[in-house]
Amino acid sequence: MTRVFNFSAGPATLPESVLRQAADEMLDWRGSGMSVMEMSHRGKEFISIHAEAERRLRELLAVPKNYKVLFLQGGAIAENAIVPMNMLRGRESADYIDTGEWSKKSIKEAKKYGKVNVAASSEKDGYTSVPKQESWKLDPRAAYVHICSNETIGGVEYHWTPDTGDVPLVADMSSNFMSRPVDVSRYGLIYGGAQKNIGPAGVTVVIVRDDLIGQALPITPSAFDYKIQADNDSMFNTPPTYAIYIAGLVFNWIAQQGGLAAIEANNRRKAAVLYDHLETTSFFYNPVAREDRSLMNVPFKLRDESLDDAFLKGADARGMLQLKGHRSVGGMRASIYNAMPIEGVQALVAYMKEFEASHG
Numbered sequence: 001m002t003r004v005f006n007f008s009a010g011p012a013t014l015p016e017s018v019l020r021q022a023a024d025e026m027l028d029w030r031g032s033g034m035s036v037m038e039m040s041h042r043g044k045e046f047i048s049i050h051a052e053a054e055r056r057l058r059e060l061l062a063v064p065k066n067y068k069v070l071f072l073q074g075g076a077i078a079e080n081a082i083v084p085m086n087m088l089r090g091r092e093s094a095d096y097i098d099t100g101e102w103s104k105k106s107i108k109e110a111k112k113y114g115k116v117n118v119a120a121s122s123e124k125d126g127y128t129s130v131p132k133q134e135s136w137k138l139d140p141r142a143a144y145v146h147i148c149s150n151e152t153i154g155g156v157e158y159h160w161t162p163d164t165g166d167v168p169l170v171a172d173m174s175s176n177f178m179s180r181p182v183d184v185s186r187y188g189l190i191y192g193g194a195q196k197n198i199g200p201a202g203v204t205v206v207i208v209r210d211d212l213i214g215q216a217l218p219i220t221p222s223a224f225d226y227k228i229q230a231d232n233d234s235m236f237n238t239p240p241t242y243a244i245y246i247a248g249l250v251f252n253w254i255a256q257q258g259g260l261a262a263i264e265a266n267n268r269r270k271a272a273v274l275y276d277h278l279e280t281t282s283f284f285y286n287p288v289a290r291e292d293r294s295l296m297n298v299p300f301k302l303r304d305e306s307l308d309d310a311f312l313k314g315a316d317a318r319g320m321l322q323l324k325g326h327r328s329v330g331g332m333r334a335s336i337y338n339a340m341p342i343e344g345v346q347a348l349v350a351y352m353k354e355f356e357a358s359h360g
């Protein structure tokens with residue numbers, strides 16, 4: 001068996017030990033005589049898996065008691081609609097911060113449900129930075145302020161938490177969820193799809209302050225009403241059981257690594273290997289402002305784009321896959337989520353040096 005270094009932006013590489021445990025438990029989960037996939041979501045076995053996944057997540061992120069943790073379906077793109085449906089709460093408009101492709105998608109979708117005030121945007125600089133909070137034109141009557149805490153395509157990440165006063169802060173954390181400690185109490189709502197740092201596609205995690213739910217727009221589908229889901233322990237509809245099981249195993253793995261502080265330290269070490277190299281060469285470049293560079297997704301370009309295909313081909317031949325940048329921006333992108341070992345990043349940098357030496 002050969003496992004490659006998989007730099008995919010998502011679905012993405014998972015810890016090998018988690019995959020091995022899932023394989024061991026595939027046919028017979030702990031003497032139950034069945035696979036987790038085959039279990040009733042109302043049975044005691046799955047209820048214990050679900051409860052344990054939530055307990056671990058709460059412990060790792062130190063989620064305060066007055067927050068609900070929901071395991072839903074639909075992914076972050078569905079949340080782009082579900083958030084305004086639930087969070088407008090009778091108010092007219094919401095503030096959005098525009099930092100790139102994923103913010104733009106959120107803004108476009110929210111406009112179907114209410115007014116959107118784009119309170120700040122980094123469009124002018126080609127989405128290579130996070131606008132400083134001093135420049136934000138926030139509306140004190142806004143229902144909430146929405147940010148994308150890590151732009152997966154642009155490689156732009158918030159390394160600070162905005163201060164939105166009494167207006168709830170809402171974050172799409174899809175691509176940096178569980179990559180570092182977060183002070184959940186600073187947010188009204190956090191959401192993210194699982195398929196980067198915590199498991200297979202199919203489960204969406206929503207962490208929401210309990211006083212903000214229960215005022216969904218009447219058109220809100222019941223399965224997407226946070227209050228209804230919270231009252232039913234995320235089992236108003238059949239939850240994505242297998243994805244929740246794997247997420248639970250990944251949470252255990254994070255705890256074994258020493259928790260989120262240790263995960264963050266490791267992520268910083270890994271990203272530094274790549275960013276430090278990008279500082280030393282002009283053959284490759286990353287356009288993002290230094291203080292806003294993502295620890296999770298590192299886009300980089302070759303100055304001579306005619307070499308892109310040769311670079312990717314050589315990477316494939318060396319067992320480094322999925323380095324092609326998003327179709328909207330081109331170039332390369334290395335996604336180096338929690339489960340990417342530092343050896344993968346070191347191998348990539350060694351290859352970048354080799355490629356530059358033979359083509360530079």
Ligand code: PMP
Nearest residue numbers: 075076077078102152174175193
């Ligand atoms: N937001 C961000 C920041 C993302 O990275 C993604 C997926 N790449 C999404 C939203 C959309 O997620 P999904 O396709 O699971 O709905």
